[in-house]
Amino acid sequence: xxxxxSTSSIIGSFCGHCGELYPKETFDGGSAPPxxxxxxxxxxVAAAPHQECAARLQLEPPRYCGQCGxxxxxxxxxxxxxxxxxRHGTTAS
Amino acid sequence: MTTISRTTEYPILETARQQVLEGGIGxxxxxxxxxxxLPDPAVPAALxxxxxVRLKHCGEDVEVEGIISIKTGGCPEDCHFCSQSGLFDSPVxxxxxxxxxxxxxxxxxxxxxxxxxxxVAAVRGPDIKLMNQIKFAIDRINEEVDINIACxxxxxxxRQVDQLASWGVHRYNHNLETARSYFPQVVTTHSYEERLExxxxxxxxxxxxxxxxxxxxxxxxxxxxxxxxxLAALEPHEVPLNFLNPRPxxxxxxxxxxxxxxxxxxxAAFRLAMPRTVLRYAGGRELTLGDLGTREGLLGxxxxxxxxxxxxxxxxxxxxxxxxxxxxxxxxxxxxxTL
Numbered sequence: 074x075x076x077x078x079s080t081s082s083i084i085g086s087f088c089g090h091c092g093e094l095y096p097k098e099t100f101d102g103g104s105a106p107p108x109x110x111x112x113x114x115x116x117x118v119a120a121a122p123h124q125e126c127a128a129r130l131q132l133e134p135p136r137y138c139g140q141c142g143x144x145x146x147x148x149x150x151x152x153x154x155x156x157x158x159x160r161h162g163t164t165a166s
Numbered sequence: 167m168t169t170i171s172r173t174t175e176y177p178i179l180e181t182a183r184q185q186v187l188e189g190g191i192g193x194x195x196x197x198x199x200x201x202x203x204l205p206d207p208a209v210p211a212a213l214x215x216x217x218x219v220r221l222k223h224c225g226e227d228v229e230v231e232g233i234i235s236i237k238t239g240g241c242p243e244d245c246h247f248c249s250q251s252g253l254f255d256s257p258v259x260x261x262x263x264x265x266x267x268x269x270x271x272x273x274x275x276x277x278x279x280x281x282x283x284x285x286v287a288a289v290r291g292p293d294i295k296l297m298n299q300i301k302f303a304i305d306r307i308n309e310e311v312d313i314n315i316a317c318x319x320x321x322x323x324x325r326q327v328d329q330l331a332s333w334g335v336h337r338y339n340h341n342l343e344t345a346r347s348y349f350p351q352v353v354t355t356h357s358y359e360e361r362l363e364x365x366x367x368x369x370x371x372x373x374x375x376x377x378x379x380x381x382x383x384x385x386x387x388x389x390x391x392x393x394x395x396x397l398a399a400l401e402p403h404e405v406p407l408n409f410l411n412p413r414p415x416x417x418x419x420x421x422x423x424x425x426x427x428x429x430x431x432x433x434a435a436f437r438l439a440m441p442r443t444v445l446r447y448a449g450g451r452e453l454t455l456g457d458l459g460t461r462e463g464l465l466g467x468x469x470x471x472x473x474x475x476x477x478x479x480x481x482x483x484x485x486x487x488x489x490x491x492x493x494x495x496x497x498x499x500x501x502x503x504t505l
Binding site: 133134136144145146147148149150151 | 232238257259267270271476484
């Protein structure tokens, strides 16, 4: 049976909103969520891509699996949502 | 400053005070356009008047509703705002909700004090399979939950209208969405007249008609006034007022968010068009108006809310809206008052 996970364990290299692969610098190989800021080569902190997506995800459930980028089957109810990837299981709010 | 002194500064608001507040007669299209064209400094007065109209003609209660999708995505229609159309490259995948989950959601909704639970399907109109599912769902919910059941299943045949009425569906939602003159820019797979036909059959069958608007789709102020007047002519029991939340993959994905002040003007105008209608805050308010706007709307003519999430997007936490109603001393409408 595919497990159900909480949102706190969403880990991956794909954006849950647009489904695009995060730039390599923004994730550490899958052991932590992507950061919202990028450390540039000269030490400057730059805004990371997908900040807008992150903001949108405050008001909508993820549509793409963070691990493989597949589209999720999403069910929204008045007080919760679930998002299921055919390979990586179900995430719940 | 009182409502009366503030409205005298703006002739259309003084007219509305006499015609709508005192006389109970909604504004006509040309008058609504004047409201929609009011300058920013006039907006608080317009909202205050709309609030007085709501209190006088609807009472102080606020109606709370939860909505849920029984069938998401894969719709054959091309409503340009909708992420559930199967004709667009939207990330929303087709999915059906099972009945136990539906009953669970109805229970959770009733706990919030809601009196309405609306079951929605992304379809042109229901087929036999969906109608059977709906009948089964209604029976299960009625067995376990004390709440009014509403449905939104697209365009209906007369037989389907009669079936839903006989199953105890309290209210049926079928939105006009936009003005007749703008409708062809938004939907090409069915006509405005087809929508009106379903609305008329719903009323004929004795169900309450919920017929809403989606504003901010690029329509002009004239068309917004036209829509409010066309809705008023239908005399729906409820008008859910949605603000466009541009969805990825839809033809309107790049439409700019509606200006918050324009949204507030629209709320006031819709209330002044329909003094006795349940005017419900629906989708998009979080983006367009934010937390402060939710408060302003509830003090500006709105007397109903959808709590929690929408069909494919998330809303404010139900507790945030319910706490706001407590702060505003607005009682939630009780179930027996809706029957």
